Amino acid sequence: MKRTLSLLAAGILLTGCSALAPQTNYNASMIITNGQILTINDHKKVINDGVIVIQDDTIIAVGDESLLSRYQAPKVIDAEDGIVMPGMINTHNHLPMIAFRGLGEEGISNRLFAYFFPLEKEKLSRELIYEATKLGAVDLAQSGVTTYADMYYHMDDMARATKEVGLRAVLGETVIKFPVVDAPEPYGGIEYAKDFIAEYQNDPLITPAFAPHAVYTVSKEKLQEINQLSQQLAAPVLIHVGEFGNEAERIEGNTEQLSPVAWLKEIGVLDSRMVLAHGIHLSQDDIDLIKAADASVAYNPMANAKGATGIAPAWDMYQQDIRLGLGTDGPMSSNQVDLWRTLSYAANMQRLKHEDRTIMIPEQVIELATIGGARALHMEDEIGSIEVGKKADIIIVETQSPNMMPNYNPYATLVYQANPSNVAITIVNGDIVMENRQIQNIDMTEMQKSVKVIEDDIAAFAKELSKKAIKSPSLMK
Template sequence: MKKIIYILLGLISISSLSFSKEKVSMIIKNGTILTINNTKEVIKNGVIIIEDNKIIDIGTSEILNKYQSEKIIDADEGIIMPGMINTHNHLPMIAFRGLGEEGIKNRLFAYFFPLESEKLSRDLIYKATILGTIEMAQSGVTTYADMYYHMDEMAEATKKIGIRGILGETIIKFPVVDAKESYGGLEYAKKFIEKYKNDSLIIPALGPHSAYLVSTEKLIEVKEMAEKYKVPVLIHAAEFEDEAGRLPGKYKNGSTIKYLNEIGLLNKNTLLAHAIYLNDEDLELIKKSEVGISYNAIANAKGATGIARINELQELGVNRIGLGTDGPMSTNYVGLIQGLGYASSMQRIKYNDRTIFTPENVLEMATIGGARALNLDTKIGSLEKGKLADIIIFETKSPNMLPNYEPHATIVWQAHPGNITATIVNGKIIVENKLLKTYDLKKNYKEIKEISEDITIFAKELAKKAKEKN
């Protein structure tokens, strides 16, 4: 008996020698890795080992002798970094992008809301989300936070393409496309949260529109619901100069931030979109409360709303700040790449200081900063052992990427979405060799063409009417 056991042990050790390389799901090699970890480590000739949906090892090419895989992605001397996080959007509005650009005053009320109330449908929201998430995946966005309607359609479309969504059903004081009653979004959100609370890609959230379009009572209800279901809250805040004039009771003409703080909504669980009009006390409240911030540089410039005091927040030590585009009628693309240099430039011009917002700083905001703002930094936002495999690769051989002296600078000041060669989310390849793997682009083209043909005439009439009111 003993002899047999010795023979068996011998066989096992021989077989483990010949298969000493651990089999893994995927290996990425031959690129410069921007880890965006705590020490901002950059790994030349880097390798990432992925098993299932997680990064299990990361290092230089030396670690290659420990692993084998049937799926090896050669980064071809490109730049490998964490997938970017777009912290504020209303993605299905991509069906309307390019409309209402005639110089309409008060565009939100005179154009957006009437257009949405006439043309939004479940079908449009699904198909537009397909388009939007395709563009995100192709632009290196692997996670986005959104406030809109029919969130179950958005969730299905987002999962179909395969990126992550923090989806907040809109709660607003008037009837909307998916709620006949005022504040119907609350009921809708409950069902949506129940359905998606354990999803691998979707994080259900609550999206009270703003402090001026949701009553105090309902905002408190949102807060309580968020605590009960343990879901994040996404809200527009301090976006407009005259916003405080629309706050209720004693808060009128005060501060949105102070108001949200006093009703208990300014906390780690909340993400404020825009946060432009802040006084010094607001800056301190933001720091103390650990509320997340979404900085939407292009949308705020295009809409002439202002430049947020992001640099001062950073100097105070606030690091829960991510980048956002806002809806596709506000920034007409949904990736972050085109806005990276912009996000930096707007701060430099505001503070008249060309030393702030370095490429490293901006890329941190686009990745781990956004993850912190959404309380996801233990899972995504950097490339480290144990984190989820949300990874993008830039090629560095196209003329616009040459020369490539310093990879952070190359991405922030030179790159465009066409330089993204691979997008991996949750360990799954969504884009490879610049090709989308999860949807037929011809089908998407046809779907969007049909939608836009249906919208054209109404949209032009509406623009004419809105312009007359200017």
């Protein structure tokens, strides 16, 4: 670990702990020193023994130790030779489903309609969504995810919980053709979304969005209405597309059996505000349409493998410069909300699909988890890389644990060795959300009590539901 007399002297100045006089000439809020910085900028620059200077919510300088002679701050973090990188971005989730994590694992074929939806219908509530979102956001923060995109219900409660933990999120209010927990009428999510968007339109951490569930659960007319509203309100649209192979035949009015992507294009709603979750069953024509529309895709390899829904053509999309990010899907689909295991799945599923061990190298995978996710959410001007002018969404991954040693190639270390417990510090918008594995803004004891109440309430019903659901045939056949 590099330690010089000059650095020690600078550290004494920076901490401002002189007993003789208080420090009054700070020109930064926070400084990170002694890290292996993966900038993920256009040149993928790596800075050893690097320094990052933060003022309020923004990165104002990135470079070597010479910055220590120019900047002083009340908070100085020694990265201790750890890997310093942009916070990771989970581009597709259903975070409150973490309350149901581990359920329905008995080999149920029609898990979405025979298990997920009935479970939600019986047990979802505002309180559960709020408490489960807090749990999920803590899980994300401890694993180095600083931004996530989500499709679910009662998005105002999700936003409240997310902000309490301190994360950044794109939150899409679900719109679907049957009654749900926050909309007693079919498609009631549209009005709910309009109110939610109005409330959070200019929030520093929350980007409100529409989330029509899928092309086979939302009518043509409602998709067009949402598209018009998204234009008027400058709101993203999150939607499941190409998750199952038989979606074309399940689309109402799709007499020509157009693919889901071609259907979205045909009805005039495929545009740059749309993020397509999964994109497993895509043809080259579909990819061309996505590219032309400047739409995005959230690649969920671990969830897709667990659900046996297929392997998305992610390598093809990456090569063709599609806006492509990584996601976990909901906590009942991959049982994870962090991206660490998803990183290796992202590479290995593509290598298996193409029978080529040279593709999707670790540097490309980390790109997808950071700036790729930012591009997918059209937030690349704000987050996703460590560059001057961008928001200070930064994580430090320690490299002293046995599983992180040796660290010859930081990208390979992250993709194939690291796990959530290696994340030492999570910073979002210039604020420390997690430090030394401790969440800063949440009473963990109270949160654990709330989760136990939810678990006790759900367990018996979930067990009986599994017995019924296991008899339901798969909709994928």
